[in-house]
Amino acid sequence: MARPRKFVEADAERAARDTFHRKGFAGTSLSDLAEATGLGKGSLYNTFGSKEELYARAFHSYCDDAITNTAQILERSQPGLHGVLAYVERIVEETIEDPARPGCMIAKATSELGSTTPAVRGEAHRTLRTMEDALATHLSQARDNGELRPDSGDPEDLATLVLALTRGIEALGAAGYDADALLKIGPVLHQLVAAASKTP
Structure with missing residues (x-):
């Protein structure tokens, strides 16, 4: 059974936050975010919008x-x-x-x-x-x-x-x-x- 969307978002947002915190905005690539959150680039956009919005x-x-x-x-x-x-x-x-x-x-x-x-x-x-x-x-x-x-x-x-x-x-x-x-x-x-x- 798939995890509830809110749980996935909270988990992914925290992983993205930790990555931005460590690497900064410019130093964090979409590939970094995808790896950290476990979401594909398309799913990142669908869930959070742009990199700027996620940051x-x-x-x-x-x-x-x-x-x-x-x-x-x-x-x-x-x-x-x-x-x-x-x-x-x-x-x-x-x-x-x-x-x-x-x-x-x-x-x-x-x-x-x-x-x-x-x-x-x-x-x-x-x-x-x-x-x-x-x-x-x-x-x-x-x-x-x-x-x-x-x-x-x-x-x-x-x-x-x-x-x-x-x-x-x-x-x-x-x-x-x-x-x-x-x-x-x-x-x-x-x-x-x-x-x-x-x-x-």
Whole structure:
């Protein structure tokens, strides 16, 4: 009995996403996609449309997962700074756990297509802003409950800084930084936070 179409599509879309993530848009051929998904080229077109349409679906899926992952880490943590620090530490852990992983697809997509494909740039912007908003909420809680001084900075600006830090952690991992170097990031961040929490 044939598998339900939705199951085939979900399976194939994830396989295509992994291939695009690893090879990029230009570096992925239709033959690569056919091999990864187990679908013939004709079936790929019939199911997903063009290569561009399949990439858009795959990238949207990746971005939604990034938002969900951020929200879950923060929700599992205590409100305020604890959640933000836990998020940064989790990014470090994920980077160390799989040093061979292809890095952040958002960074790869915007580097390759951001200047020529407004839809990719818009999707990336939506995703990062949503993640930033989640971090800003926790930083606002930290300021309100006294974990951060009132003059420590705007929570949204601090959230942008944290987001930039986590993107940098992934880049360092992709560049071959070892676990010892990456594991120092958490303690240093704790020291900076402690300094920002003290009354001058």
